Amino acid sequence: MSSGGGSGANGPDERGDGGPESGANEFDFATPATDQSFENALAKARDGVRLTVDDATELLATGTASSGIDPVRKEAVLEAADRRRREEVGDEVTFVANLNNNVTTACNTGCLFCNFKDSAHAFEADSDVEHAGFTKPPAESCAVVEDALDMGVYEVCSVSGLHPAFALNEEHHEVLAAHDDPASEVNYKPPETYATDPGTYVEQMEAMSVGGVHLHSMTPEEAYHASRGTDWEYEAVYHELAAAGLDSAPGTAAEILVDEVRDVICPGKIRTGDWVAAMEGAVAAGLDVTSTMMYGHVETVAHRAQHLKVIRDLQDRTGGITEFVPLSFIHQNTPLYRQGVVDSGPSRAEDELVVAVARLFLDNVDHVQASWVKSGDAHGLKLLNCGADDFMGTILSEEITSRAGGEYGEYRSFEDYVEMITAIGRTPVERSTDYRTHRRIDPDDGPHGPRLGPRADGTPLLSNRRAGGGAAGTPPADADD
Numbered sequence: 354m355s356s357g358g359g360s361g362a363n364g365p366d367e368r369g370d371g372g373p374e375s376g377a378n379e380f381d382f383a384t385p386a387t388d389q390s391f392e393n394a395l396a397k398a399r400d401g402v403r404l405t406v407d408d409a410t411e412l413l414a415t416g417t418a419s420s421g422i423d424p425v426r427k428e429a430v431l432e433a434a435d436r437r438r439r440e441e442v443g444d445e446v447t448f449v450a451n452l453n454n455n456v457t458t459a460c461n462t463g464c465l466f467c468n469f470k471d472s473a474h475a476f477e478a479d480s481d482v483e484h485a486g487f488t489k490p491p492a493e494s495c496a497v498v499e500d501a502l503d504m505g506v507y508e509v510c511s512v513s514g515l516h517p518a519f520a521l522n523e524e525h526h527e528v529l530a531a532h533d534d535p536a537s538e539v540n541y542k543p544p545e546t547y548a549t550d551p552g553t554y555v556e557q558m559e560a561m562s563v564g565g566v567h568l569h570s571m572t573p574e575e576a577y578h579a580s581r582g583t584d585w586e587y588e589a590v591y592h593e594l595a596a597a598g599l600d601s602a603p604g605t606a607a608e609i610l611v612d613e614v615r616d617v618i619c620p621g622k623i624r625t626g627d628w629v630a631a632m633e634g635a636v637a638a639g640l641d642v643t644s645t646m647m648y649g650h651v652e653t654v655a656h657r658a659q660h661l662k663v664i665r666d667l668q669d670r671t672g673g674i675t676e677f678v679p680l681s682f683i684h685q686n687t688p689l690y691r692q693g694v695v696d697s698g699p700s701r702a703e704d705e706l707v708v709a710v711a712r713l714f715l716d717n718v719d720h721v722q723a724s725w726v727k728s729g730d731a732h733g734l735k736l737l738n739c740g741a742d743d744f745m746g747t748i749l750s751e752e753i754t755s756r757a758g759g760e761y762g763e764y765r766s767f768e769d770y771v772e773m774i775t776a777i778g779r780t781p782v783e784r785s786t787d788y789r790t791h792r793r794i795d796p797d798d799g800p801h802g803p804r805l806g807p808r809a810d811g812t813p814l815l816s817n818r819r820a821g822g823g824a825a826g827t828p829p830a831d832a833d834d
């Protein structure tokens with residue numbers, strides 16, 4: 354079987370089993386086949402031998418020779434991954450004091466799995482279309498970050514819609530505006546078209562990288578948008594963003610890195626090869642990057658395995674990936690679900706197998722994340738026993754999953770983290786975004802709060818809010834559930 358890489362050449366005769374618990378989908382799951390057996394793949398995984406795409410496919414499917422996830426085989430895969438996690442990174446469970454500050458929801462890309470976006474047309478100054486979206490000018494982004502720094506936050510994570518008025522800098526505005534029909538040729542309308550000007554990407558980076566905070570922003574899709582209509586290299590674009598304060602880039606927009614899947618769920622997005630090129634450009638510009646996979650919609654287990662190979666190859670070449678973040682598809686409010694293309698997201702068993710096989714397959718990526726946003730506390734903790742060793746961050750504000758119909762809230766306090774992680778017999782550890790700085794937390798030495806942030810002094814997160822502050826997305830009343 355070929356190993357992904359975005360050629361789109363992996364025809365429908367080369368798929369695996371999407372697992373019986375996947376929703377309806379575009380690909381034919383009927384006759385999964387690899388040249389490997391489940392038993393051989395499991396033996397290789399246990400022995401620490403580098404896995405092939407076929408091995409990963411067998412493990413993800415608990416064997417492709419029969420349909421359905423086999424519970425006994427699943428436990429064997431989870432156990433191998435949990436053991437590998439312990440050998441490689443020990444018993445620490447890390448998390449970061451971070452804040453999400455997404456700048457705008459305006460986007461015309463039309464990804465069918467996404468309900469974060471609002472049609473950019475609705476944001477135009479003369480539009481009377483009602484929408485619940487937002488655009489924060491740079492000054493507002495800056496105020497949000499300042500407020501979060503006061504609370505002890507270390508990282509700001511910012512991912513946004515591809516607003517048509519967004520440009521990298523003034524020069525980019527000029528290049529885009531010079532087109533005969535900028536709206537249709539390069540998805541550009543000048544800032545004066547809109548009720549709120551998002552500023553340039555450079556201005557947003559400068560606004561958010563204040564007070565020594567770590568700025569984690571500019572996905573490959575955003576880097577594409579910041580260079581559309583030009584021949585600028587990704588490395589040069591990320592270089593300019595880094596000079597403006599960017600510290601690392603999120604590897605979202607990955608979805609499934611196989612073009613025949615992208616053609617179905619995000620035909621307006623960059624292709625696999627471009628995503629890889631953007632990530633390489635970010636690393637070449639000196640940035641760390643994360644990696645993700647959004648799974649559990651139309652793809653098969655073979656696509657998941659091919660995706661993991663794209664990530665592992667990228668890491669072999671660059672060494673710049675700090676973590677792998679499995680993003681379990683939240684289906685409720687998305688076009689894919691509403692149009693009947695899928696009838697659910699992934700099952701919990703699939704979530705567990707994705708974490709486990711990521712741990713086993715990605716032998717060159719140290720950290721695998723469990724997400725309480727996507728899975729909730731109880732299942733998130735279970736994923737920490739399936740190969741994951743990181744439990745993401747405090748985030749304080751959440752818009753992607755909640756708008757898609759997710760219900761697990763927008764915030765976890767350090768108290769929550771310490772209690773949850775000690776309850777499963779592991780050691781809670783505050784980390785920096787790049788994992789290079791660790792602080793082990795003594796559960797008996799409360800109250801608990803961040804200490805790694807530039808203004809952190811150990812005070813519990815929400816006790817430190819500036820009087821009259823509140824720009825940083827006030828957590829909902831049920832935030833501590």
Ligand SMILES: C[S@@+](CC[C@H](N)C(=O)[O-])C[C@H]1O[C@@H](n2cnc3c(N)ncnc32)[C@H](O)[C@@H]1O
Pocket residue numbers: 460466467468469512513514515572573574575605606607608645647680681682683684687753754757
């Ligand atoms: C909402 S976009 C924002 C950044 C930018 N527009 C982009 O696409 O890179 C960030 C990521 O959120 C994830 N996401 C969006 N909708 C989701 C959903 N319904 N369930 C799970 N993850 C989702 C996708 O992986 C997507 O790449």
Ligand SMILES: Nc1c(NC[C@H](O)[C@H](O)[C@H](O)CO)[nH]c(=O)[nH]c1=O
Pocket residue numbers: 449451453508510569643676678722723724725726727745746748751754785786787
């Ligand atoms: N998994 C989710 C994340 N993960 C990202 C982390 O919060 C953090 O930014 C990263 O680990 C770098 O330090 N973020 C979300 O907002 N939602 C998730 O589901």
Ligand SMILES: N[C@@H](Cc1ccc(O)cc1)C(=O)O
Pocket residue numbers: 510512602603604605643644645678680753754
């Ligand atoms: N915010 C993204 C997840 C994410 C962000 C940054 C990362 O580095 C990794 C993952 C989401 O909710 O889907």
Ligand code: SF4
Pocket residue numbers: 460461462463464467468469470513514515574
């Ligand atoms: S995933 Fe990103 S690019 Fe796609 S519609 Fe949503 S916000 Fe736009």
